[in-house]
Amino acid sequence: MSKPVAWGAALVAAAILLAACAAPTRPTGKPIVVATFTVIADIAANVAGDRLHVESITKAGAEIHGYEPTPGDIRRAAGAALVVNNGLGVDAWFDRFTADLHAPRVTLSDGVAPVPISSGAYAGKPNPHAWMSPRAAEVYVDNLRRAYTAIDPAGADQYRANADSYKARLRAVRDELAADLRTVPADKRALVTCEGAFSYLTRDTGLGEKYIWPVNAEQQATPRQMASAIDFVRDRAIPAVFCESTVSNKPMRQIAKASGARLAGTLYVDSLSTADGPVPTYLDLIRHDARTIAAGLTGSAAR
Template identity: 50%
Template structure:
């Protein structure tokens, strides 16, 4: 988002490498050194990057929280604790874009109009994503509009898409599902004839594979294939 909004006027680098687990990332001295040379640090906020407070203090660089002002939903088993994965919603993504455009405009007023223009174009694309998503899912039988993932990171996506959300654990890759959570996931696949289940690349898929194995016969009997993973 920052690259699109900033365009040619900014250079954007990620602290975490592709595929890294964001929750428990441990910044290196090289990371702090790179950030110290930056003019702005953008973070998601809402506790997603638990390490960021100390990181920003060490780098001593201004930063903006891109999730600021976004309506949140709580983590299922933690009332009062917002689910930090707010960018999964195209609607929330539009708020991110506005926040980023404002932060960059404060940093570089000369190009504020360009940042706003880039942001408006990107928000139009997010509108198209949201509309296309709902139109495609409207063709799916209502009882199959269930999203089963390892982590409950898709609450905002499920809300926008009209999906019922199911997962093995609510948040944090250090957790594992207990017998009750596994049974609930298996029942979800069986009752809704879920054709595909998902797991993030940063966590072990061992338990989700157990769900697939446990439901293979049931799903195969109704649709002639095991649930895809």
């Protein structure tokens, strides 16, 4: 057995032993739902309402690609009533350490039509960032409602009401997204980012897409990737480029300088901000990104 595998097995074993001695509820007395990262934890909390206590493994601002769970993370998962993950590979790091745990699990992207990654080492694999489409997020909500009802049948009516209410809010923010991006001129309708995290959003809104690397597991821009992005921006006279909050924007600054575009703002994808930051909720994240993109590509001030 290799050292990483042996370490992982020992970690799980220790966590399970500790979890056996721990109550599966926090001081609130509510059943615990553990989500792998903050974005889906927020969606999960909206469907849970006041019947369940939802926690995120990763903290606000964390880079979720390649995250390494701690013994405390595994212990929390072992004591949970439900574990919530995104799927499509983005939180596969959690699968490695929870395969032998007995907590029920729901994969929120089940039922979403995946968008394949078009280039790079991940070409042909599904793009994991399905939550960047409010339309796809409705599938997440339905999966949560069914999972919650399975572990807490007495709350079925409340979970259905919460899900219906949240889906109405998703449709409202989807309409805002479309309206904001409709203002972008036809010849400037292309989104250039560090990570290829916006394929579901660009599919929904008819934007073109160009990125440096497909997923943040790479984070190292090759000369070919840089040259390709510079040519794309220069050839199409794209006025603005963007980068995400959880990675360095240094490569995109270089692309902006070489192409004559502006680095027009920070987008949020993999993590929410803290409560006092710009995107404390998933709906805030979608609104912020839509307004930042529209303002950058039209040259107007973000609302």
